Structures are given as structure tokens and as C-alpha cells.
Amino acid sequence: MPIHVPGVRLGVAQAGIKNPGKDDLVLIELAPQSAVAGVFTQNAFCAAPVQVARTHLQQTGGAIRYWLINTGNANAGTGDQGVQAAQRSCVDLARCVDTSEQAVMPFSTGVIGEPLPIDMLSGSLPEAVEDLNEYGWERAASAILTTDTLPKLASRQVEIGGRVVTLSGMTKGAGMICPNMATMLGYVATDAVIAAPLLQALIQSAVDASFNRITIDGDTSTNDAVVIGATGVSGVVITEEEPDQFLVFDTALKDLCLELAQAIVRDGEGATKFVEIQVSGGGTCAECDQVAYTIAHSPLVKTALFASDPNWGRILAAIGRADLDGLDVNGVTVSINGVLIADRGSRAASYTEEQGVAAMAPADLMLQIDLGRGEASSVVWTTDFSYDYVKINAEYRT
């Protein structure tokens, strides 16, 4: 059950963009004086709403009042017409709620390449405004879903300077997930007082340690965005001049983002496994990442995970093609859920197939790779590749 955040109201409407009778429009209102920050997709084909949202955030210096989100249509690959539609949604909302169009950030998710039905969207704005309430988190979190099977919400409360600060967030995404800066739609709100530049630094570092370390299929979305709003209603001020309080907030925010990011992986398209890949003993973090992502994206590893097959040869093959300069394979060890499988580049003397089968059986797996050539490490979360992954993505538009 998410905890409401003082200063934040959410409203939902049925615009008919997705399917008739389905919630597909979400409006999130932040109290006046709120500060907002965000990170966006690095995909060169970034969607029209991402372009407009980024511009409005810059133009206002973070003084954003509304996040407007539609599902059913990504408004991506739609050219100038798409940008105009995204802008018009901001203008129309601004007129409804008596604010400036720059105080609105638009977000879209759904099919790429279809024109956004802007008249349907704008026509249902009054319904969303009418519905605004502090307790709308759960309905909103369900309304932003596409191929997701479950809403993804998380909350934290921390005590700072004797007062309680709340953080709540919601996210969506189950496919086209390999965020590079942010993942397709995450919304976090807090009632702390935080200046926009510091809020930007906080959300960037939290996203780097959470949303930017998950991958389902290696396909970075055109619409990725994670935003945070600080309403300030609690009166608790977070600044770097108070390092103890800063650390409490920073830790709570990172923790919240990690819970939301891992919820995306657990709800990955067709996923039957939740897999943590830890790579240690690297010369640099970058080379640990190279190994972790090569394993996480290997279709042969992912299908073996689906089959609960301890086919560690495929893991070795993926490590071997990760393009590390001068990798000595005789220094590499691999463990699955604590069972040592490969030692110094070949099968561990102690290993038996029975151990491997038992280690692979759980739905939660931890692969640990030690490269044996340094002190750096990294971690990535991913899923397996199942029949359902193919089914979901072969039938997505039909």
C-alpha cells in the first residue's frame, strides 16, 4: 500500500486511446513551489513528449506543476506532428488548471509510430482534473501499464531532524527495457524541500544505481523517463550542508528506486526468473559491466535460464566474447546460487551436475563471476527468455 505524499494529487481518466473503458490518462499535480528533476532516454529517436518534457523542465528551472501521462500510444517516430501534439496537450491542460504550458511535462507509452489522438486526450483532461486526490497512487500506477502484469509502487518514510519525510514512487515497463539514463516511466515524489539542482543530482545518482542497471531485452526505449518532484510540504530541508540528513534521504531514495527497478525486472515480459549478475575481480567497473551485460543479453544464456539448465558453458562463452583486452580465462570463476561451477576457466573439480540442477531450480538466481584480475565490480539485474517472451512480442500489435 503506497503512502501518499503531502502536496501530491493524482487523477485518472479514460480517454479511449488504449481501449474503450480502460484507464489510460494519468495526471499528477505537485503543490506550488515544488522542485522537479528528471533523467531521459539517450535513444536518438527520443519520443516527442520526451523532447517537450525536457524543454519545459529546462525552461522553468524545475518549477513544474503537472505530469501528464497517456498509455496506448508512445507518440514516438511521429516527427514534427508528434511534437505539436505533445505541445498541444500541455496547452490544453494549462488552460484547464490555469497554469503556464511550460509548467506541464507530457509522457507517453504504447505503440511507436502512430499519430497521437490528441483530441481524445484533450477531451478527457477535465475528467482527470476532476479526479485529482492525494490517494490516487494505486489507480494511477495501474493506469500507466502496457504489457506489465502488475502495478509497481514503493514508499519509504525516514525521520530527518525529528520530522517524518515521505518518498513514494511508481513505475511501469516490461519490455524494451535496457535503460540508458532512465527507464520508461518512473515517478517519484517526496515532501522534502530540495532545490532543483540538488534534486537533479540526487535522482541521477539513484537512477544510475537502479534503473540504469536493469535489462530485459537490451532494447533501450524511445520514451524512457524517470522524474522526481519535491513538494516541500513537510518543511524538512535537504542540503549538502547537512551531510547526515542528506545521507538519510539519499539512501532512502536509492533504496526506493532500486525496489521499483527490480519490480520491472520481476514483471519482465514472459519472465520466469529474476537474475542478479555480480561481476567482481575486474580491472575497471566498465569491463565488469561489459561482462555482466554480455551475459544478460545472451539469448543462449537466457534460454538456458528459462530451462533451469546449468549450461555454464554458455556463460563462459559469453564472458569470452565480451571483448576484454587480454583476458586470462584461467583466472575466471563462476558460481550459481553459491555453487562453484567453473574454476580457473574449466569445470570445478568439486562440481556435480546434480549440484548445478539444484542451484538453478529457484526463481531467484545469483550468478557470480570473478574475473581474477583486479578489484572493480558491478551488478546487473535481468530475466530469462521464455516462450511467453516471443508470444508477447510477436502478438503485441495484433
Place this chain on the structure above:
Amino acid sequence: MPIHVPGVRLGVAQAGIKNPGKDDLVLIELAPQSAVAGVFTQNAFCAAPVQVARTHLQQTGGAIRYWLINTGNANAGTGDQGVQAAQRSCVDLARCVDTSEQAVMPFSTGVIGEPLPIDMLSGSLPEAVEDLNEYGWERAASAILTTDTLPKLASRQVEIGGRVVTLSGMTKGAGMICPNMATMLGYVATDAVIAAPLLQALIQSAVDASFNRITIDGDTSTNDAVVIGATGVSGVVITEEEPDQFLVFDTALKDLCLELAQAIVRDGEGATKFVEIQVSGGGTCAECDQVAYTIAHSPLVKTALFASDPNWGRILAAIGRADLDGLDVNGVTVSINGVLIADRGSRAASYTEEQGVAAMAPADLMLQIDLGRGEASSVVWTTDFSYDYVKINAEYRT
């Protein structure tokens, strides 16, 4: 029907490594004075036979007499013990046929990480030697298969200086296919006279334009190898001093390798589509390759290909995440089988969904991407991702 190559004999045996009663051992004999060259996997976990084959090729300067191939076991991820087993197979064959162990190149394909049953292999060497004959190409091409469904053979005959020169080759591979230097097992033979250094240059450039431009799953194998043997029996000498004759041979060899490489794609695990991806208008060939491979490896594109769904948004999204510096998406066009789908970064004005559905229907597809920022181009061949891909790879070891 493959054309036999004077100076080449092939023999097959049943060593019991794969399944009882299955051909799983192939011996290829090259006439004395033959020259041999080859290219091998760049995977850091390269298999024991690759290490031994490469060493013997270097030690003899290309004076190789035998290629010894087993299926059912890749002898990869097997450490020092694996290298010793590969060496022993060469020693045992050398004793049977009265040659040096350095004149033998071993090759293995099959499961990674299991010890090679060397006694079974060596015990069946006399059977393979006994079977050596000039017309053994077809049976040998079937005996080297693993998850392949069809043997893959090709031949060319060209007239050079009034005499006929023959080239024949066979290959195998249907998964773990993203060659980087060579693909898992290709064997080419000719009766031309070609010195080993020139033969190495010829096979390297032919492989770069064929086997190194195909991908099924992005997983570079541990055992990739393509080798060529020139028996010289025709008496026709190929040198760079005779550029016209050199060109005829070079063209025939490239053509042969391309036919074999494309046969691997057509027989890709679970493949229902054969897809040529042409990228043009790039600043460099390397950036065209980046775009082509990002599309070829995208699970979302591959599942849409399987569904014959003209979901061109996924193609745009893949182009957008291919990490090209300063890509102007408004310069990008995309066609499928000649139908212009995306123009200047969004849906072409002329495009209809009916055209897209018709364009995607055939089993052979050509995706053409113009990046609109230069003169460079590249081409890559790949397949779709089907239920059967998951099935084959989830059940591989069971």
C-alpha cells in the same frame, strides 16, 4: 550435389560420442604438398582443438595433411585436460596414417564443458581412415551437424588459363552464431596451387565478406573455425602476379563462402525468415555495421519479424540506440522489401499498413536503412526469433 576436389578424400566413422549409431567423426585428407590456411574464433574462451589446430598450422607453415572433426562434444571450457585430449587425437591419427602429429588439425563441436571421450574417438580412427574416398563430401557434411537441420555444401568450377579449377566447401552451425573471424566449422578445398601466405589472405578476405557478416543470436562460439586446403592437383597456379586469374579465383572463393554462410542463416535455430539488412548513407562502414548489428540482435525486431509484423517503430528504436554520434533522425529512411516505410524519421506519407503487411509476408526479407549522412554502407544477414528458437535452446541438453 557437391563436386569432388582432386587431392581431397573424406572418411566418416561412428565413435559413439554423440549418440550410438550416429556418424560423429569426420576425417579429411589433403594430398601431399597441399597448402592450408584458416581463421579462428576470437572468443577468449577458445576451445582446446582451436588452440591445437592454430599451433599446428603455424608450426608447419600450412603443410597440413589431415582435418579431424568430431561432433557431440566441443572440448571447450575443459582446461589443460582438454588440450591434452586434442593433442592425443592428433598423435593417434598420425600413428594410423604415418604422418607427424603437427600435420593434423583437430576440430570439435557440441556441448561445452564436458571432457572429450578421447578413447572412443581414437578407437574409431581406423574406421574413418578405411572409409577415405574422394566422393565422401555429402556424408561428411551430414556427420558434422549438431542442431542444424540440413547439410550445407557448395561448389564452384572456374576456368583459369584454359584449365578447370574446382572449389568445394561444407559448413555447419545453426546457433551460437555471430562469427568474429570465422564461424563454427567451415571446410573449403580447391585443386589450385596456392602458397600458404596467399591462401591465408584469400580466406581471410572471403570470410570477412561472408561468415563474418552473419548473425543468428549474437553469441560468438568458442569453436569457430574456417579452413581452406589447396591440393594443387590441377596444376593451375594462383598468384598475385597474374591479376586476371587471381581475380577469377578470388571471386569464386568469395561467392562460395557467401553461399555457405547464407546457408547457415537459412538453417538458423528456429528460423522462419532470411533477412538481409542493408545500411547505407553512413559516415563510416563501422557505424553502418553498428546499426545493422543492433537491428539484427534486437529481440523486439526479431520477434516482430517472426510475426511478419511491420512494426517499424522497433527498427527506429534500434537505430536510435546504436550509439551513433550526433545522428539526425530526420535524415533516416527505412524500407522493407522495397516499400518505403519511414521517411525523414517518421512514417512515410505514402505508407499504408496494408503495404507493410504485404512487404513482411515473404520468408526472404530485405531491410534497407539509409542514414542520410555519408557514402559508406554495409550488409548483414540474420534470422527471426521464434518459439522454436526458445524450444531448441531450452531443451538443448535434455
